[in-house]
Amino acid sequence: MKISLKYFGAFLSVLMAFASCNSKEKSQEETTAVAAKQTYSNPLDVAFGDPFILNDGDGKYFMYGTGGGAKDGFAAYSSDNLVDWKFEGQVYQGNTDDSWASKFFWAPEVYKIEGKYYMFFSAQWKVNPTNEEENFMIGVAVSESPTGPFIEMYDKPIFDPGYPIIDANVYWEGGKYYLYYSRACYKHPVESEVADWAKEKGWYEEIEESWVYGVELKPDFSGVIGEPVLCLRPPVKMDDAQAEWESRSVTKQEINRRWTEGSVIFKHEDTYYMMYSSNYYAGENYAVGYATSKSPLGPFTKAANNPVLELNTHKGGEVTGTGHNNIVFMDNGDMYCVYHGRTKESGQERVVFLDKMEIKPDGTLVVHGPTTTAQAMPIED
Known part of the structure; x- marks a missing residue:
């Protein structure tokens, strides 16, 4: 059958238009897919508390926290983009015959030092002659790999200050290591105008408080050097800005x-920044503030723009209970705040959030969160 050149040209034009249309649709789909991969939204698909992320280098990250499917210990997750996380299983096991720790395993932080990985964590100490309900102490375990197994370095906590302690954070510079921790509220009633006010209201007879301390660590992490130094505590006066x-x-x-806990310290230029959490960890008012100092052990001055991270339900959001944060330092200089919170969907289950944070030119620390809307993926240059 013969087809005239005229009709063949028209037929060819239709095919080309159809192909062009398909190409445009495909291009739009690819663009949409790429754009989706370049954004993420909170919360991340990890459900536990007190998250800590280790930047292990070469674009590899490991996250640890309280709970997350681990029994009497801690689990780990791995990621190459800070957003998509793979469950690596349980990496530390306590409550064994050889372990000093029996239960209540909280707030692990892992540091890479000279090729080895050191996990500092809180737990209930088996040695409890007076049968205290809260006998929390801090220990350290070591591993050749970020995914464990982590083995306790000693058959006892790092040290016993005479009161229960939680939430270890470690900082080192100039050949010195510093341990920061929170004295638990347990059996620690403190006089303050807030306590007096609550008693006058007939609400509470006393108010217990937790305080953040810092102390120098022995280089082998077997104990401490000197006496702990008080770094942060709740305000005494009602007219205090905090x-x-x-x-x-x-x-x-x-x-x-009243809590001051979950501290994390870092240095920016010549200033030390200590972030900390306040209020009931299981309540909606858990929030984060920070203080600054010119020395790793203070004195610290709380910031005027506190809190820098708190619930957003009063602004039409759905996030509450934001706290116990840590910081991810990217190789390109970016900083991200990782923390746990709750949403209407998660209920009382704590889920992990990741939001960008920065230090303004005037030294002010800002966390751009909590967010649940799409934002740019973290990029490691």
Whole structure:
């Protein structure tokens, strides 16, 4: 059958138009797919508390936290983009015949030092002659790999200050190591104007508090050097600029305790920044602030723009209980704040959030969160 050149040309034009249309649709689909891969939204697909992310180099990250499927210990997750996480299983096991720790395993942090991985964590100490309900101490375990197994270095906690302690954070510079921790609220009633006010209201007879301390560590992590130094505590006066947000657990009648815990310290230029969490960790008012110092052991001055991370339900959001954060330092200089929080969907289950943070030219620390909307993927240059 013969087809005239005229009709063949028209037929060819239709084919080309159809192909062009398909190409455009395919291109749009590919662009949409690429754009989706270049953004993420909170919360991440990891459900545990007190998250800590180790930047292991070469674009590899490992995350540890409280819970997350681990029994009497801790599990780990791995990622190459800080957003998509693979479960690596349990990496530390406590509550064994050889372990000093029996239960209540909290807040692991892992540091890479001279090719080895050191995990500092909190747990209940088996040695408990007076049968205290809270006998928390801090220990250290070591591994050749970020995915374990982590083996306890000693058959006892790093040290016993005479009161229960949690939330270890380690900082080192100039050949010295420093351990920061929180004295637990347990049996630590403190006089303050807030406590007096709550008692006058008939709410609580006393208010217990947790305080953050710092102390120099022995290089082999077998103990401490010198006496712990008080770094941070809740405000004593009602007219203190920090009193309102740090006392919400009391003023909202959640519990008769005020916390200063979950501290993490880092240095920016010539200033030390210590971030910390306040209020009831299981309540909606858990929030994060920071303080600065010119020395790793203080004195620390709390920031005027506190809290830098808190619930957003009063602004139409769905996030509460934001706290116990840590910081991911990217090789390109970017910083991300990793923390746990709760959403309407997660209920009381703690889920992990990741939001960008920065230090402004005037030294002000800002966390761009909590967010649940799409934002740019972290990029490691």
